[in-house]
Amino acid sequence: MELFDNLLMGLSTALQLNNLIFCLIGVVIGTAIGVLPGIGPIPTVALLLPFTFGLSPASAMIMLAGIFYGAQYGGSTTAILVNVPGETSSVVTCIDGHEMAKQGRAGTALAIAAIASFFAGTMATIVIAVLSVPLSVLALKFTAVEYFSLLVLGLIAAVVLAHGSVAKSLAMVLLGLLLGLVGIDVSSGVARMTFGIAALSDGLDFVPIAMGLFGLGEIIANLERPAERRVVSQSIRSLIPSWQDLRAAFPAVVRGTALGSVLGVLPGGGAALPPFSSYALEKKLARDPSRFGKGAIEGVAGPEAANNAGAQTSFIPLLTLGIPANALMALMIGALMMQGIQPGPQIMTEQPKLVWGVIASMWVGNLMLLIINLPLVGLWVSMLKIPYRLLFPAIVLFCCIGTYGIANSLFNVWLMMGCALIGYFFIKIGVEPAPLLLGLVLGPQLEENFRRAMLIADGDFTVFLSRPISAVILAVVAALLLAMLSPAILRTRKEALAE
C-alpha cells in the first residue's frame, strides 16, 4: 500500500519532537487569533514568516498550517460565547451557537463545535492523502504549457468563487500580477518599474504587502466602528454533550464534512462558502426548519465541520500542484519559496517528506486542538477580556518589527505603510484584496512559464489548445467564465455568499 507507506513516512516526520512543538505553537497561536476578533490568519501568518527562516521547511509549513486550521477552531469559541465571529468562517456559528449559550447550553455548543471540527479534520486528512497520489502522477506530465494553463485556472477559479464582484476581482488579480513583475527581469537583467530604488530590484516582498493590506488596513477600518463585546456570563456548566445531542448532531457533522471537503478544494471558496452552504443544507433537510436560529444543534455541528474540513482540503492544490487555493495558501507558497523550494507540480515527488509530513501533522494538530479547546476553554474566554485598545497597538508594533525583520530593510516598513493606506482604500470602496495577493505570488511564475511556453512553441499561441491537458484546463476556465455570465448562477452565487 503506497498510501500507507506515505502516511507512515509523514507520521514519522510529524511526530519528531521539534515538529510536534512547532505544530503545538502553530495551533495555540491559531486558536488565539481565532478567538480574538480583529486580526485574521493572513496577517498573522505574514507576521510569523520571518520567524520560520531558521526552521526546516517541514517545521515551518507544519507551524503555519497549524495557525490556519487552529484559527478555524478558535473562531467558534468567540462566536458561541460573545456572538461575534472570531473569524469570517464562524459567522454562521453565531446564529445558533450563541442562542444555545443564552439558553445555558454553552458547554454543549462548544463541545459539539470541537468534536465536529475534530471529526471533519480527521476525515479531511484522509481525503487529502487519498487524492494526493493520483494528482501528483498527473502533475508529472506537466510542462511549461500545462503549468501556465493551470496557473490561469487557479487565478480565474479563485476569482469566480470568491466574494464580491467578479470584474473587480479580475482587476485585482491583474494588479497583483503587475506588482509581481516589479524588479529585475530574469532573462534580460533589465530593471522593471524599480524607479531606481535598489530595494526593489529583487521584486516586492509580499509580506509587507499582505500585512499592510490585510492587517493594518483592516485595523484602521475596525477602529471606525466601535464594537462592543459581551461575554455570556453564566458559567459553562458541562462540556460533555448528552447522548441525545450527539445523535442529533452526528448526521449534520457527516454532511458538513463531505460538503466542506469538496468546497475546500475549489479555489477561492476559502473560509466563508463551506459553513454557509452547510447551514443552508441543514436547514433545508431539517424536519422542523423553524428551530434554526433558536439554538438548533445541527446549525452548529454542520457548519463547524464544513469549515474545518474546507480549511484542510484547501491544502490539496498547494501540496499536490503547487498552486494556492486562496490568499492564505499564497502566503504558504511564499514561505516555501523563501525556504528555497520551488512550488510546482513536481512538489510531491521532490519533497515527499515535506508534503506527507504536513498532511500527517494536520491530524496530530487536530488532536491537539481538541485538547487545547475543551479543557482550556476558560483560558481562551479570559483572553477575550483583553481590550481592543491595547490589542491593536501591539499588533501594529509587531507588524512593523516583523516586516523589518524579513530583509532588515526599512523600505519594507514604508511599503507596508503605503499598503495600509491602499488596503483601507480598498475596504472603503468595497474591493476584496485577496485576489491581488494571489496575482502577486503567482505573477512571476506565470510570466516565466508563459515565456518558456512561447519559446517552445515559437510564439504560436495555439500551443495552449493543441496540448490535451492544457486544453482541458483551459476549457474549464472558459466554462467557469461562461457560467459567471449566466444569470441563474449569478443568483445562486449571490445567495450562497450572502451574509
Place this chain on the structure above:
Amino acid sequence: MTRSRTDLQDLLFGLFLLAVATGTLVATRNLTVGHAADMGPGYMPRVVALALMAFGVFFTGRGLWRAGRGIAPVQLRPLLAILASVGVFALTAERLGLAVASVAAVMLASFATREGRLVETVAFAIVLSGAAVLLFVKLLGLPIPIWPR
C-alpha cells in the same frame, strides 16, 4: 451608507486602476517589448497595464453611469494615527534603536481611538517595548540597535 447618483465605489476604483495603468506605461516606456516568440522585458508589463486600463475605463464608466453606493465617511483619526505610527517606526528604528522606536510607535497608534488613558498607554508601551527587544533582538537575533547610537 448613503445613496448617490454616481456609483462612487466603482468610480474611485476605476480611476485608481487608470492611474496605475498609466503609471506603468510611463515607467516601462523604454523597455523593449519584443514579440511573442522572444519577449522583451517590457512585454508582460505592457500587456497587463493595457488590460488594467480597460478595466479602469469600464469601472469609471459604470461608476458615472449608474447610481450606487456612496462611501462611508472617512474617519481621519484612526487612519492618521496608524499610518503615523508605522512612519515614525520607519524613521526612528535604525537611528534611535528599537526600544525608543517601539514606545513611539505604540503611543502613536494608541491615539487611533479616544478610549486610551495616558498612564495606561505609557506603561503598556514600555512593557511592549521591553517584550519586543527581548523577543526580537535577544531571542531571535534581529540585527537592529536597541539604544540610540
